[in-house]
Amino acid sequence: MLIKLTGGKVYDPTNNINGEVRDIYVADGRIISPPADARVDKEYDVRGRVVMAGAIDPHTHIGGGKVTIARTLLPEDHEKDEVHHTALTRAGTGHALPSTMVTGYRYAEMGYTAAFEPAMLPANARQAHMEMGDTPLLDKGAFVMLGSDDFLLRLMASKASFEQIKDYIAWTMHAAQAIAVKVVNPGGISAFKFNQRKLDLDEKHVYYGMTPRDIILTLARGLLELGITHPLHVHGCNLGIPGNVETTLATIRATDGLPLHLTHIQFHSYATEGDRRFSSGAVQIAELLKKYPNISIDVGQVMFGATCTASGDSMRQYNGAKNADPKRWVVMDIECDAGCGVVPFRYRDKSFVHALQWAIGLETFLLCEDPWRIFLTTDHPNGAPFYTYPHLIRLLMDRDFRRETMLRVNPEALQYSTLPHLEREYSMYDIAILTRAGPAKSLGLKDLGHVGPGARADITVYKDDANRERMFMTPELVFKNGELIVRDGKVIKVVNGATHVARPEFDRSIEKPLKDYFDRYHTVRMENFRLSDDEIIDGGRGEIIVQPTRARTSS
Amino acid sequence: MTAHADGDATHTYNNVTCPFCGLLCDDLTVTRTGSTLKVDNGCPRATAGFQRPLPPAKPMVRDKEVSLDEAIKAAAGLIRASKLPLYGGMATDVGGVRAIMDMADRTCGVVDHALSEGQYRNLKVVQTSGWIMSTLTETRNRADLIIIVGSDVHKLHGRFFDRIVTPEHTMFEGVGQKRTVVFIGEGLDTSAATGPRIEEVITLPVAKDRIPEVLAAISARVRGFTIPAPDAPAAAPPKKGGIFAGLIPGSKLTPAAPVHEIAGVPFDAIDNVAEKCKKANYGVVVWSPPALSMPQADLTVHMMTEIVRELNLTTRFAGLSLGGNEGAPSAASTCTWQTGYPLRVSFANGAPEYDSYRYNISRMLTDGEGDLLVWVASIGTDIGLPQTKIPTVVLGTPGLRLAQPPSVYIPVGTPGVDNAGQMVRCDNVVSLPMKNLGRSQLPSSAEVLAAIQAAL
16 A cells, blocks of 8 residues: 655654655555655645654653552542543543553654653563553653662672673663663662662762762663663752752763763752752753763753652652652662652742743753754653643744743742743754654664654654644644554554664673572562563564664773 | 363473462472473462362353353353443453453443452552552562561461561671561461571560551650550549548558550560661561451551651661452552553443442442443452352353352463463562463463453
């Protein structure tokens, strides 16, 4: 079957196409070059429409234990957004912690066709993949969490060979079926189990003796040498603490040229100016990033309203629990592997702190000049649920709208941010980079994020609308692998997406010390810790796509 | 199931996960000869579960043996005719729960697990206060104080002590190497708390319904409140009373020293436990929700989690909930990620509606709500079909106890024995692969449910 999308304005930064009118041809689920004399089976007239690849969310908590803990914690969050089943779709609930099926439907209805869970605990990987398996319409993948797991910390403390550490990182990626690696409060989740309440970049872990700096550099270098496309995904030390901008700047400087991705950097960009000792550090971050081209970021934009924060950072979440709204929260120490903290939260526009968090996020977007190194996220659901993306896009693309919105937030907060002085407006092309081309490139998704020949035919067609929020909220057409799944912002067909993984080379002999470790200390066998391909493929419900890695190197 | 396809060939399976309690021990070695299984290293419950001879079982409609197809058609007919089908039992793996959820959603039914009552003792606490929790591996390596409350853990989870409390190795030098085990409750089997890892075993014997009083006292002491001894009986009233005191017969005798105890437990013993809590590096409070049969057991769970919360102001402490038999955590977790709610959900209006009182299927059956019960019990034989007058469709392991003959019975395999799958462990973090050990050709609950749904 040959499909033709005729006459759309195409924004495809991967292929340097900036709003040019192009016809797009689709056959067998992929985009193809214009065929000579082929009979078109189905033509969509998209003249005057904006055409982009399906959007990709590179950091969204959509699957795994902490999300389900958060769902359990907040029935009242779901009650206001109960979703009826239809002949095609399953029932579920939405708002801050949408159920799995609703997550898939709503992302697709917003023009997204891929989403990546950034904090999969190895010990919880099976459940994370089961939840993602119940999330239709989206391709997905997960970043596996390392850095507070006792096996790594023991390897580092015992000065194990770097090759062995790399083997362990690679083994974990295979075992947990991951596409990338994330570190959360490096060493801090483990330190919290030893009753350390704070761990700064150069502070020693009370038991193992190494510092977060050691852990970040070990993992970042390990991933680079393993040839993983996405650099170490870092949720740094001191999340949410005024003054943490210094930690973030020090973390950037520590890389010394190593690639790194700093996630939800808004939560790590707080300075201490002013009476309240709380101000924006976004300018300092943006300035330093110019000198470190190997560092990318995503924002973790805060939007006003009720949500729930869910993080692997048990240490910082325990600390933040005093601000829980409603007053109820969960913290867990998990399996000598990691931890989690789930704290409901309400961001209020009249609050000085929350308005400043909001402003810092927007400042970060507007100050960072290279759109290829910044991704559009709210760290769903931590800064806000993902449905706020169209509103966020409008704030970035529409200066007047931004100004109007600023009138409604705590005015004092804006004095501690440069936001009121920033004139920049994002272009359509920029948005296509932030939400498609950039994440695809950073994650190493070979066939996604663009609409050139060979790409998977994940395509979103929008009605051009000066109100960018309305435009990005309700795409006219969304195709997944060449099948029309959404029309006028409503799901019309349900298909399952694939799971993307990366599989770096490793020496199988790492399983000898690992098996000994599991047998001596663990309550799960190494053999059962590993997640098999069959569990994801599950008789055809799922599909695994192995993304390429570079050849392994040694330094 | 009669002759096995393999004949008498012997197969050995390693790293087998046991589905018969919430711990999901995954280090079992099981040998199969034909359709007979032998477990090498299981607890009594596992051994009984795996080695139970599987009685022959055929699909039945009313009291008549039928083909699987006919039974599926009959089940589909009943479900189609039902206005409010109740999907109960739910003792199966994640795949089975997914199939139940799909059908309940499509047919506007209600979902609840047979052992929800126990789980709700925890869930009510999570949904009102939250908690600080640990997991099995964390506790095994880290805990230097383990407090077991009101639960005969050794009887309920035969390998808990062996795997978590007394294993030979600990990961951390000087942390959790020697541990104190405290039992709060009467008649708890403490025999397994022995070995080189155990420094001290303390028992506070107290009747189950008075455990909250002991917990309240511990809670007060860890918060630094004093609990004064009761006044001496017939103590001399002050002032005026003093004048008459000499006139009361026997008043010259010293009053008996007041006994300072709470719920029959000496105060000093309770205070000693509170002191140990404060000094612990990593304490863990353990309970098995089904065992907490005192009234308002959720308040007892709450008291434990509040003690944990208080102790975390200065040291590290966590809860660890066991239980989770019959696939209860798999049902609750899957239902939660698919609907946002942990069971007791009705799809009657087309969207999930949650009410932990109203959609308690056991209550609904008693009060005559619902017009069809679809009961899935694929693991143990104990959670048999409850007594009810409404028609029933049972997907059950052969030998399942049945209070009355079901309208339709379809034998299904057990996850981890007859069918492969995944289950969620009692700590709600770890899930494990379940193997097909080739005992029988029985279909999985998910397969049967998919066939019924196709026939609807």
